[in-house]
Amino acid sequence: MTAATKDLDLPVLTPDDDRYDAVRTGFQTYRPHRPDVIVEARNSTDVQSAVRFAAADGLPVAVQSSGHGLATAADGGVLIATGAMADVRIDPTTRTVTAGAGALWKDVITAAAEHGLAPLSGSAPGVGVVGYTLGGGFGILSREFGYACDLVRSIDVVTADGEFHHVTAESDPDLFWALRGGRDNFGIVTAIEIELLEITRLYGGGLYFDIDLIPELLETYRTWTATVPDELTSAVALIPIPDIPAFPEPIRGKYVAHVRIAYTGSAAEGEQLVRPLREVGPILLDTLAEMPYTDCGSIYSDPPFPHSYTGNNAMLRELDPAAIADVFEIVGPEAPIDCVVEIRHLGGAMARKPQAPSAVGHRDAEFVVRVISMVDDDIDEARALHRSLFTALAPWTLGRNINFVYRGDPVKDPIDDAYDDYDRLVELKSAYDPSNMFRLNQNVS
Template identity: 45%
Template sequence: MSATASPEIPSTAAVAALRDAVTGPVLVAGDADHPAELATYNLTVVHTPAVVVGAATVADVQAAVRFATTHGLPVAVLGAGHGSSVSSAGAVLITTRRLAGLTVDEETRTARVEAGVRWAEFIEQAQKAGLAALNGSSPTVTVVGYTLGGGLGPFGRKHGYAADHVTALDVVTADGELRHVTADSEPDLFWALRGGKGNFGVVVAIEFTLFPMQAFYGGGIFFPGELAGDVLHLFREWTRDVPEEMSASVGLLHLPAAPFVPEPLRDRLVAHLRIAYLGSPSEGALMVAPFRELGTPILDTVGPMPYAAVASVHNDPVDPLPLYEHGALLRELPAEAVDTILRFAGPGAPSPLVLAEIRHMGGALSRPPAVPNAVGNRDETLYNVFLVAAGGPPDAAALHAYEQELIDALAPWSTGRRYLNFMFGGETDPQTVALAYAPESFERLTKIKQRFDPANVFRINHNIPPAA
């Protein structure tokens, strides 16, 4: 059966044959290990695939893709599950956590990372070599999934997106073939994979350049909620002049009274300044001084820290949660925009949000990379607004509505575009996904999709459809 055929429910015999063909587990509903294999970080997405393949080798991935196309089924990929956005109902779901190869080359300042490796594992290994990558804020996100969507991290204003520094990718495309993709071997596919996320195949490994780094000046300052307005307005003015070596964000947090939350931060509104400065500690301290003059913080962890402690800058939760997220890109951040955010998420607001974050962009994030890629919306964007709410399925509609109301209120200062890694459930139709790219880039992506995945096998994602 071809990839364009109508989907069929794989027979018991077909699943048994797949089990014989792969090294890792092949599971269906009712198998004892089935629920654990489907574990995901964002609990709002429930996976009910036709078949799960726990890929232990690249050959397993190839067999799973060929099995899917034979039966006319789509392919879904699950790493850590932070970016889960679409249910895998009826699909062949490939889990990548067993693809755990990790090599850091101190001499060439490069790394090769397989699809199951998370940032915490990579950072520990890189620190031993005195090297760093453009990791994200969360240590439990996979390196590959994060990078394919762009990769916006604590050192972005100095070095750009993580995708800008990828030099090669190994990907299994819809025909089941393994391709080693570089700027020379497959220039169009190389461009599309870096920013196109999982639309063009299953990326089983990537290679990228690293930067010398033993330590940096960074951390977080938590202010009581009554200072939120002062903190956000100072952040707005302060970010006009800071150098590219300074990457920073500020978040309005309302954390639960849970064991994983430090006691002083439980069940209260706090304003959390997060910084990472790639300069001397004395320079960093001078730049942060205006914030420290605002008032007595609840906690202040800013200071010299080893690269291995970079996850403490944002202190993202590591336990699975049911999260509803939204976002916007802003071309400017006037006082009126800050007041709008405070009205929805500041003191006295009836806010259901766990986080309302303003992230400073610009610098290298606004410039095209040395080797072009599909990551879009660089030049107009000076700030990224990211919203997070938590709750069960009965809360979903109300949480989405509140987030959308805030995003709509920011429209006068918005570019109207989006950042792909901050797009989640309910934002997977092609018209919305297109907002993550320049129009000409999205058109090019659809044409490349037509070449490498004409049947749209890889559609359980923020989908880029093949060109007609």
């Protein structure tokens, strides 16, 4: 503990503490944060003290919950770890959840289900509520209900001057707009109040196809998505499945396409809707079924274990056959580095004007293409390969979304292309964080 931090009435860790490595390392294990001080905040007062301490010394401040979305790792400065602020309060009368800064979606899913409700969570229940929602939030039911940030009612935040604000669309429209899309560029969120959905079940799961069927499947998926109702949100991923016992025998060690489906209509209607996909050919593994919302993590089956990865994305105005061919050729089965590629169908409610506007850009995108590679020392090669895909996709690209940028190169890939009105974001950043204290992120500068 340094002399300065010793005087703080805060739970702090410094590099010589035993727990320092465990707390600074989250889900993303590629070069984790290495701050001078970690503040394990217990409440918003601790966050205020940490921010004021950093401001007095001119130190940058980073924030980490689950560590799924680490962008720019701290090298010095202060890291606010929010794991101890994981409280989840459901109000069944207003159909809302108030989630602390460290709450994960799985905590909310479980608590909401007890009241016959569900959040607009994403593919992986282990992701943090606040980071996901402030980045927009592509939910597994987003075509029906919009971006997760559209359902936010209020945000508690500590800004760079150490002040606490309870922000709503009415109390501070600018900050409410900027936080939803700008993430921690505008402050450290201590709690967030979000609307819940009256949903307890869905028809969902996955269909896995072998490599030979992939070109036909992708073409069928492209045309099929134009026919489905907003109640059906889907994606298709191309995955080199490792040859290890953790994966079921029919797909183990194979290069597969995995169609991911979530539909709020009946199972019988769902069966009818997915029929054109089933008709593409023999299915290696079929997990489509009626399920409680609490099992939604099984639909995408994202890896639940921490690992080291880089990834990026492009929001496309349309899915042209030539774009699909580029995906298959550049980051498909013959790619020099293993890539998991996912094409998610957007549109529906995501394309409609939300009640309270947010900084999240490209609502008119019909698809997002994302690519992820596990990396070690080859991160630059992986980034270059991903970049070559996005260069090829440029004719159809509107920009990016920050939630699907993982350890991108902040110099070669500045994040301004994630927004429709970057100038307004920059103007608000200058007002709320003039010294760019919150710069260890996808930085608005």
